[in-house]
Amino acid sequence: MTKVSEKAGCERQRNLLFLTTPRLWPAWPFLPVMRKRPGCEQEFGVLCDLFHVSGRSGFSATVFLGNLFLMPNTEAEILKLPREVYDNADEIYAAGWRVDGEC
DSSP: OOHHHHHHHHHHHHHHHHHHOGGGOTBTTEEEEEEOOTTSOOEEEEEEOHHHHHOOOSOTTEEEESOGGGOOSSHHHHHTSOEEEOSSHHHHHHTTOEESOOO
16 A cells, blocks of 8 residues: 555545544534635535534534634524535545544
8 A cells, every 4th residue: 555545544534533523523512624626715614513412413414614713603593504415424525525634
């Protein structure tokens, strides 16, 4: 295995671990993510652990579009934000969303 593919595998594993483990989120109940796509400005999003905050299910693979520092104060306001909905963490990763940091 080459060093490039080892690093890519490490990055994927690290991201999937964080995307699926809210207790690791340093800004719980939020996890800031970002996406860089060719020809586009960097995008910012936030996952929100609504299940452990209020028992609301169905949002564990939802990226709310916006900046962590501008997140609304209430769940009702968070749910009004534009968002991208995925079936699981693998789909979030495949869409280009990444947790900040490196292996």
